Amino acid sequence: MSKKNDIRLLRVNYLRGPNLWTYRPVLETWLDLGELEDWPSNRLPGCNERLTQWLPALVEHHCGVGERGGFLQRLEEGTWAGHVLEHVVIELLNLAGMPTAFGQTRSTSQRGVYRMVFRARDEQVARRALAHGHRLLMAAINDEPFDLAGAVADITEQVDRCYLGPSTAAIVAAATDRQIPHIRLNEGNLVQLGYGARQRRIWTAQTDRTSAIAQGIAGDKDLTKRLVAGCGVPVPEGRVVATPAEAWEAAQDIGLPVAVKPTDGNHGRGVMLDLRTQEEVEAAFPVAEQQGSEVLVERYIPGDEHRLLVVNGEVVAAARGETAWVTGDGRSTVRQLVDAQLNSDPRRGESEDHPLNRLVFEEDDVMLGEVTRQGLTPEAVPEAGRKVLIQRNGNLAIDCTDRVHPEVEHMAALAARIVGLDIAGIDLVAQDIGRPLHEQGGAIVEVNAGPGLLMHLKPAVGKPRPVGRAIVEALFPRDGEDPHAGRVPIVGIAGTRGTTRIARLVAWLAQLRGLRVGLACADGLYLDRRRLAAGDARRWDLAHRLLVNRNVEAAVFENDAGCVLRDGLAYDRCTVGVVTDMDGFEALAEFDVQTPEQMPKVLRTQIDVVLDDGVGVLNAGDERVAALGELCDGEVILYAADARTPALQAHRAKGARGGRVVFLQGGRPVLATGSAETRLAPLSPAVRGDMADDILLAAVAAGWALDIPPDLIIAGIETFDAHNAAP
Secondary structure: OOOOOOEEEEEEEEEEOOOOOOOOOOOEEEEEHHHHHHHOOHHHOHHHHHHHOOHHHHHHHHHHHHOOOOHHHHHHHHOOOHHHHHHHHHHHHHHOOOOOOOOEEEEOOOEEEEEEEEEEEOHHHHHHHHHHHHHHHHHHHOOOOOOHHHHHHHHHHHHHHOOOOOOHHHHHHHHHHOOOOOEEEEOEEEEEEHHHHHHHEEEEEEEEEOOOOHHHHOOOHHHHHHHHHHOOOOOOOOEEOOOEEEEEHHHHHHOOOEEEEEEOOOOOOOOEEEOOHHHHHHHHHHHHHHOOOOOEEEEEEOOOEEEEEEEEEEEEEEEEEOOOEOOOOOOOOOOHHHHOOOOOOOOEEOOOOOOOOOOHHHHHHHHHHHHHHHOOOOOOOHHHHHHHHOOOOOEEEOHHHHOOHHHHHHHHHHHHHHHOOOOOEEEEOOOOOOOOOOHHOEEEEEEOOOOOOOHHOOOOOOOOOHHHHHHHHHHHHHHOOOOOOOOEEEEEEEEEOOOOHHHHHHHHHHHHHOOOOOEEOOOOEEOOOOOEEEOOOOHHHHHHHHHHHHOEEEEEEOOOOOHHOOOOOOOOEEEEEOOOOOOOHHHHHHHOOHHHHHHHHHHHHHHHHHEEEEEEEEEOHHHHHHHHHHOOEEEEEEEOOOOOOOHHHHHHHHOOOOOOOOEEEOOOEEEOOOOOOEEEOOOOOOHEEEEEEEHHHHHHHHHOOOOOOOHHHHHHHHHHHHHHOOO
């Protein structure tokens, strides 16, 4: 078979918000198969075999068949290269550690051109996977070599750069479980939970409630000890020293054995324990000095190190450290024993999937110091049967949450409260965490701000603890059972007929209700009546700014079909979704929208995202618009100028009480629920003469959906033009 020409990637577009395909971000690629349009997979000799050899897990792809092996069945029957590329990219993402299940490929009106999409949590990762998948598919088609391991490693590297850390990811996942939206604010771990004025921010396990003063106190171990000791919390006696000689002098005053540590270190770096001689104390000084600004000598507390996680004044998880030993065999060096007896444990590694760290002498001066104190070096060969201490208090990876004594919990919570931290990692040493500290001479040795959560999420021994959920519950308490914590009211308005004026009018009504309202429309970006940006703000990047703004208590977004097709909606869900019409297909040729019949599939997105206790507002005068009501998770309000409109009458008669509708009667808006009617005050002739019926009724219906009182709706419509003239 002759070599096939390359598939051309005509256009690659990242859809950040809810879109034509799904609620979630996707990478959309327009493909020109060229001559491969005439070569389905069952006509490409050896291609299927090469694909399954490189990517054996393709057998797990159900595809449209709906069962394991479904995609392989499609390959054998014959499917087109765009569809194959979709599955290749998805499998590369799976191999790289960013599991992806969603993808679709659809033909366009142009022969050989397809639109292929796949779920994409990060744009750069998705683009990298697409590039490698493209090369892999062409190599399979043309029987050429392909470096699969290199491709997966490259995508994995990009995944590692973009992924949230484990602590942040656990909190975000817990927020998602409660349907609290999140926005990543930088390339690191700064994340906004919720929208507008109801947002909270986290940075790993720190929140916008975490005091900078408290962080500063926690970073100074000596100051922390003095403060908590003054409130009755047991702490080891200690002193800050400036030289090795001072360290030995302090050790003699405190009484041996002692511990030497940096005053502001973390993760146990530079901490030497159970020091009993002048040589050991003075040797520990430079190790601690390298890891912090000052060195602290304190009384050594016998026992195991523990980490208690305190969230909002409660202990929610606890973990115990492990002591690492090796046993000599008379032949192997200490380094070889560490590799054979400790690092061989599959739980040890360098990634977040490993609860225990690999032990490497060159990376841990404390570990080297422990071996040196025993008269050995990493290259020494201990005699057979000799036990060698490698790490005195290693990874805090043994869950012991259920064993913590109530008095110990009280002391840990008290220490966090004294320092002033909403989330704190309390390090304490105790021989038995199930007994009060004072009974066993235990003590709290550190209070940490921004504690890591991985030890509680993936302990080496014991069960994981839902610490992310505990933090989310503290940030968004369930008092009153708010079904949509973190959300501000959002109104999305889609269509072409007067949508800019409707959006501005609805924003004005919400503002009269006493809310600070953000507005993104064709006239610009606004907060209340102050314009933040000129020009068309029906763009994802501009509109999204409202959701980040802490001053926004409600937001109104004007959308059209182009917004959905180009970027996706700026918000994940909305309180009120309005669709006015199905016009405008003529302007969408670049998206392969060629007929009016394609418009409902695009504009349904606005109704698909209405919350289950929200409201879809639809124009009953257009049967295609009214039909979208069947897709709405929430309630539906239909509007039409004529009360006799068939869709309006049918909706009004639904159910025992009837559906809500808005229409005109004698020039006055009427709000009706079943047979019950509320006639609003008559509007002035000037307003009636200036405002089209559809605009008026859409705004009235949206105001009603927002629970704005009828009198205020009329007052807002009457005063709108005087106060909201476009700049």
